[in-house]
Amino acid sequence: MGWVSGNLPLIGNLTLQHLYFALPPIVIGLVLAIPIGWLANRTRVGRTITINVAGLLYTIPSLALFVLLPPLLGTRILDPVNVIIALTVYTVALLVRTVADALSAVPQLVVNSATAMGYGPLRRFVAVELPLSVPVVVAGLRVAAVSSISLVTVGAVIGFGGLGQMFTDGFQRGIPAEIVTGIVLVLLLALVVDGLLLLVGRLLTPWDRVGRSAGRPA
Amino acid sequence: MIEFRGVTKRFPDGTVAVDNLELQVRDGGITVFVGPSGCGKTTSLRMVNRMIDPSSGTIMVNDTDVMKTDAAQLRRGIGYVIQQAGLFPHRTIVDNVATVPLLLGWSKKRARDRAMELMETVGLTPEMARRYPGQLSGGQQQRVGVARALAADPPVLLMDEPFSAVDPIVRESLQDELLKLQADLGKTILFVTHDIDEAVKLGDRVAVFRVGGRLAQYDEPGVLLARPADDFVDSFVGRDRGYRGLSFRSSEQLPLHELCTVRSGERTERGWSLFLDADGRPLGWHHDRAGGGTADGGDLVPGGSLYDARAGSLRSALDAALSSPSGQGVAVDGDGRAVGAVAADDVLEALAAHRRAEAA
Numbered sequence: 001m002g003w004v005s006g007n008l009p010l011i012g013n014l015t016l017q018h019l020y021f022a023l024p025p026i027v028i029g030l031v032l033a034i035p036i037g038w039l040a041n042r043t044r045v046g047r048t049i050t051i052n053v054a055g056l057l058y059t060i061p062s063l064a065l066f067v068l069l070p071p072l073l074g075t076r077i078l079d080p081v082n083v084i085i086a087l088t089v090y091t092v093a094l095l096v097r098t099v100a101d102a103l104s105a106v107p108q109l110v111v112n113s114a115t116a117m118g119y120g121p122l123r124r125f126v127a128v129e130l131p132l133s134v135p136v137v138v139a140g141l142r143v144a145a146v147s148s149i150s151l152v153t154v155g156a157v158i159g160f161g162g163l164g165q166m167f168t169d170g171f172q173r174g175i176p177a178e179i180v181t182g183i184v185l186v187l188l189l190a191l192v193v194d195g196l197l198l199l200v201g202r203l204l205t206p207w208d209r210v211g212r213s214a215g216r217p218a
Numbered sequence: 219m220i221e222f223r224g225v226t227k228r229f230p231d232g233t234v235a236v237d238n239l240e241l242q243v244r245d246g247g248i249t250v251f252v253g254p255s256g257c258g259k260t261t262s263l264r265m266v267n268r269m270i271d272p273s274s275g276t277i278m279v280n281d282t283d284v285m286k287t288d289a290a291q292l293r294r295g296i297g298y299v300i301q302q303a304g305l306f307p308h309r310t311i312v313d314n315v316a317t318v319p320l321l322l323g324w325s326k327k328r329a330r331d332r333a334m335e336l337m338e339t340v341g342l343t344p345e346m347a348r349r350y351p352g353q354l355s356g357g358q359q360q361r362v363g364v365a366r367a368l369a370a371d372p373p374v375l376l377m378d379e380p381f382s383a384v385d386p387i388v389r390e391s392l393q394d395e396l397l398k399l400q401a402d403l404g405k406t407i408l409f410v411t412h413d414i415d416e417a418v419k420l421g422d423r424v425a426v427f428r429v430g431g432r433l434a435q436y437d438e439p440g441v442l443l444a445r446p447a448d449d450f451v452d453s454f455v456g457r458d459r460g461y462r463g464l465s466f467r468s469s470e471q472l473p474l475h476e477l478c479t480v481r482s483g484e485r486t487e488r489g490w491s492l493f494l495d496a497d498g499r500p501l502g503w504h505h506d507r508a509g510g511g512t513a514d515g516g517d518l519v520p521g522g523s524l525y526d527a528r529a530g531s532l533r534s535a536l537d538a539a540l541s542s543p544s545g546q547g548v549a550v551d552g553d554g555r556a557v558g559a560v561a562a563d564d565v566l567e568a569l570a571a572h573r574r575a576e577a578a
Contacts, residue, residue: 113304116269117317117366118294131308207308207350 003177011166015185018162021083021152022189026145028084029091030137036092037099038125051097058093062086062154083155090151091144098140102133135208138201145197146190153186163189219245220266220374220408225275227261227431235261236431239275243423248400248407250421252414254454258431263376263410267296279374294321297367297375297405302383303359305351311337311362312347318370329369336365341395357388364396368403377409381416393419414456418443418465426451440466464533464569472535472568474527474549474558480504480513490544493518498555500524503543519543524550527557536565 004011040050065086070077073085106129114128156164166182169175202209220243227236236258243249251259264270265277268289277284284292297318305314315333320326334347340361351359360380367375381389393416400407411417417424418439425436428450435447443463446452452459480491488509493501502518522541525534527549538547539562546559 109300109302109304110306112269113298113300114306116267116293116298116300116304118290118292118321120290123321128306128308205308207352210350210352 003175004181007178011181011185014161014163014165015189018149018152018164018186018189021080021155021160021162022087022145022149023193024084025087025091025148026141026193029088029095029144029148030141032088033092033095033099034130037096037103040096040100041103047100051100054093054096057089060089062090062151063157065089066155066158066160078159080160083152083160087148087151091148094144094147095137095140098137099133102136102140103129105136106132131204134201134204138197138204142194142197145193149190149193150186153182219243219278219280220406221278222262223276223278225262225265225272225277227258227265227270228273234431236265236272239431239433241425241433241436243406243408245406246404247422248409248420250409250411250417250424251427252411252417252421252424252454253427253434254429255412256429257427259410259412259425259427260378261431262427263378263408266374266376266408267293267298269293294318294370295372295374297370297372299360299363299367299375299377299380301379302356303351303363303380305359305362305366307351310348310350311342311354314351314362315365315369317366318372322370332369333365336368337362339368339399340365355388356384357392360384360392361395364399368405373406375405375407377407379410379412382411382413389416396420414454418462426454438466461533461536464536464565465531467532467569467572469525469527469530469532469535469565469568471571472532472560473564475546475561477546477548477556477559479556482513482515484513486511486513490546492521492544492546492548492556494556497553499553500548500550500556505543521548524548524554525560526550526552528552532565532568535560536562539565 036050040047066082067077069075069082069086070079073082075081110132111124111129114124119127152160152162153164153167156162156168163182163186166178166185170178170182222239222241225236225239226234228234239258239262251262253259261270265272266279266284268284268287271285279292279296306317309317312330312333315336316326316329319329319332324332334344337344337347342358342361342365346354346358351362354362360383363380367377381392384392397420409417409420411420421439423436424439424442426434426442428434434454435442435451440463442451443455443459443466446455446459478487478489478491479494480486481494481496486504486506486509488506491504491506491513493504493513493515495501500521501515502521504513504518520543522539522543523534523537525538525547528551530549535547535549538549539545539560540547542548546561548556549558549560551557
């Protein structure tokens, strides 16, 4: 505990930095994944291609992506944008499939009934299909968020900072307390963000907890 | 008015769902499309609000070719009740009902007020307004579906097998309520079902479709039962059509006979007497083997169905006679008081009179 109390400002800074790297990709990734997932759902071929490309993107090792992006984007090697873009790519890769699945799980009966009431395609998407896909999308978003928070630590290896820096520094200087503190804080961050997403999901879907579902014979 | 002019629907795989349909839907009545699955009845209905576009031919709604309108605008002006209600699970009941008014740009308050009004019209209590569809039974969901379709007061209502997913008892009460509602509203309703009994019960006019999307017969239900156009309609209309056809024959000229009745404490005659309560409503039949007994309301034989002497049909008169233990059908007035007896022979004689009149 001695190490922790002596390094509170550092710990605070690294935590904030970690959030700065981890959170924007979750939001940007979600915003990008929704239209891509919608497009993917339009045709069977589109869906197969999109989902396979997304799966492929996710298999690129994160360290490799951090190193590959600067020459591709023309950014400096330690520009935070590199981390944010790399993690956005992973979030999109994870969420595209979720969004496509969530949208295709909206009962066709409900979609047809919205059309028959006089909804145009865009309005129907925003007012009916999107809200109904929230439970599945939030479940996927929780996985993506935790993954993003954990992947930021890899950036520390090439000097990006964040809580991962406590692993590299603690390892190089032989301070186990620093490593353990880093692990505990990453876990805590992941738990808090996961809990918040769960809460937001529940607030958005009061209808999802009322028992039998509509749109099917009761 | 809705008019189909030479309408054909051919799907990309080559199936012809509707084949050169020529049909006019009468204003202010219920027109039922009925037929086996694959007969094109649902496709025909869905072409009216452009859920499906025809391959050729024209569909006119109120003298406008539907293909020349904006599909979303057109649909907001036509009520639609879908199979299994198709409510929005994420919206409360009141917001489900307010859907079309809100799409038409009404203020939220006006749309909700209108929705509450319609919930009452279809027999839903105000406390259901804040619930979600998942909390309602199938029958209640279907009422919400009807209220939603009526919300913007469209002149035309399309109903696509609306009652097929509810149990038979609920279905019957929903049918009765639709007829009551229609008596008040006088909408032009196009109703699709695969159930010929539902078609005959609800329809002012019934269009029977055969597989391949061809119209087999388009007539009033009584005519359909009495004179099916061909063997297909005959077999589709089903068993007992002669008996069921009596539903559409007026019993106006049916003679009423005197009824032997008895009240509590009175002496009975030999044979059957109808036991009445203090107000003259039948409670059951009393049988006295020897004559000279006293009626006390015990040992009553349950009566058969009752025949409403003012509003009944030949079918209900005949059923009353056939189901009565004494062979005398009990005719009642609007308040349920026994007013006389009907005999099966008279029903057959009345039917014969009807036929003579038609032949002349």
